[in-house]
Amino acid sequence: MKIVSLVIDQHADEAGFLVDLRDHAVCAPHYSLNDLHTLERRIEAHLDGLRVAGSAGLETLLQFRPNTRAEVFAAVVLAFESGNSVALYKLSVHLHEYPEAERFFSAALGWLEWELISPWIDRMLASPEPLFHRLGLAACGMHRYDPGPALLTGLSHADPSVLARAARTAGELRRRDLMPTIRAHRLHPDPATRFWANWATAQxxxxxxxxxxxxxxxxxxxxxxxxxxxxxxxxxxxxxxAWIRQLIENPEQQRIGIQAIGLLGDPFSVPWLIQQMSDLSHARVAGEAFSLITGADLGLLDLELQDMPDFDAGPNDDPEDANVAMDPDENLPWPDPQLIAAWWRAHGGDFQAGMGYVLGLQQSESSYRRALVQGQQRQRIAAAFGVARWRPNEVLFPTSAPAWRQKMLLGEPASPVRPL
Structure with missing residues (x-):
């Protein structure tokens, strides 16, 4: 029995580690849709190991350590699949004690099939408890399911966190009929509510x-x-x-200005981007912007530096150093400015200045959809908003949904990581 217990513990630990990895991967610059699918198959393999263990698997997951976060995902999946209300109660208690775990509870709701969770979601939406109301709205948003009147109720809720989630879900569903109600929160003092309200109505x-x-x-x-x-x-x-010009003139905003150039997609800016590749602090994000415009894969085309520069933008081991932010470009390749300049001299004539491009094609609904299939996650997030601009009445494409579900929406060959 001790060996069985060790195996269950290993499945629980590995599932938690991989779920945490996926939490970062869905917004990462180096994960493609296929990479995400591969990662999810690894997660599902460990979930299967916990399922085989029966009640012992779920009980292991429910033995929460302080600040347990990612393991909540696996516990939620197994609890809903088994209809275990006692386990779900324990999970709700844990969420009240450690709110940081809520994102993993929500992610599990997005992972599970709607038919399995929908009866529970109805109860969540009817709950006076802000936590459950928020989770119910999150599930509807992730599944792009319109909860009807519950959305309007959420937009008039007294709790700002429920308001924020309701505004986000309304934006994901493109509920234009709710725009006047959402607009009322445009200047809300809570930053999250203010952001999601404006994010929703802008689209x-x-x-x-x-x-x-x-x-x-x-x-x-x-x-x-x-x-x-x-x-x-x-x-x-x-x-x-005009706005981008202001950004790049401010040293503190140059990075976001470079990203904006990539999203704008005008090849006129490519020579300037190549110049920025000689600046170690902006080289990688400039390479990413170059790739977003041209579609040139720096790794596949051998346009990377052979010798990695001595540069560390992230936190270090010095407890006195106030810089604790992770390097947002850590997983991007280091571009070789000379090789990229040569590539641009050979291929720049294929692009027309003053036009917008995404991954080498002029921006259009079809090119953005192609980017959803072929791009990396950070590129795919941008592509989803591009498609939304061309299709203003359709729901926003869910780039954080399980990869097999995304593939089905895109008409790509796919099967659930776990047969239904």
Whole structure:
């Protein structure tokens, strides 16, 4: 029995580790849709090991250590699959004690099939408890399921976190009929509520939401890249160009300015991007912007530096150092400016200055959809907003959904990681 217990513990630990990895991967610059699918198969293999263990597998997961986060994902999956209300109660208690685990509870709801969770979601949406109401709205958003009147109820909730999630779900569903209600929260004092309200209505054609989004795009934080993507998709081109010029003239905002250039997609800026590749602090993000415009894969085309530079932008071991932020470009390749300049001399004639490109093709609904199939996750997030601009009445493509589900939506060959 001791050996069995060790095997269960190993499955639980590995599942938690891989789920944590997936949490980062869905927004990472080096994960493709196929990479995500491979990772999810590894997660599912460990979930299967826990399923085979029966009640012992779930009990192991419910023995929460302090600050347990990612293991919550596996526990939620098994609890819902078995309809174990006692386990779900224990999970809710844990969430109240450690709110950081909520994102993994939500992710599990997005992982599971809607038919399995929908009866529980109805109860969550009817609950007076903000936590459950928030989780119910999150599940609806991730599955792109319209909860009907519950969404309007969420948009009038007293708890800002419920308001924020309701606004986000309304935006994901493109509920244009709710735009006046969402607009009422445009200046909400809670940053998350304010962001999601403007994020949602901007994608419904609300030009007044763009200025608040610019403020989020100019400040480092969890909302910055999403704000930037929506801005570049919906803002008038001339306004975007003028704004980008302001960004790149400010040393503290050059990185976000470089990302904005990539999203704008104008090959006119490629020579300037190549110049930035000689600046170690901006080299990798400039390479990413170059690839987003041209479609050139630096690794496949051998356009990377052979010798890695001595550069560390992330936190170090010095407890006195106030810099604790992770390097957002850690997993990007180091571009070789000379090789890339030579590539551009050979291929630059294929591009027309003044036009927008994404992965080597002129920006259009079809090129953005192609990017959803072939791009890396950070590129795919931008592509989803691009498609949304061309299809303003369709739900936003879910780039964080299970990969097999995304593939089905894209018409790509796929099967669930676990047969239904």
């Amino acid at each position: 419904m054609g609300d030009e007044h939401a763009l200025e608040p989004l610019r403020q989020f795009a100019e400040q480092p934080g969890e909302f910055q890249y999403r704000a930037l993507c929506v801005l570049l998709a919906w803002q008038k081109r001339e306004n975007s160009i």
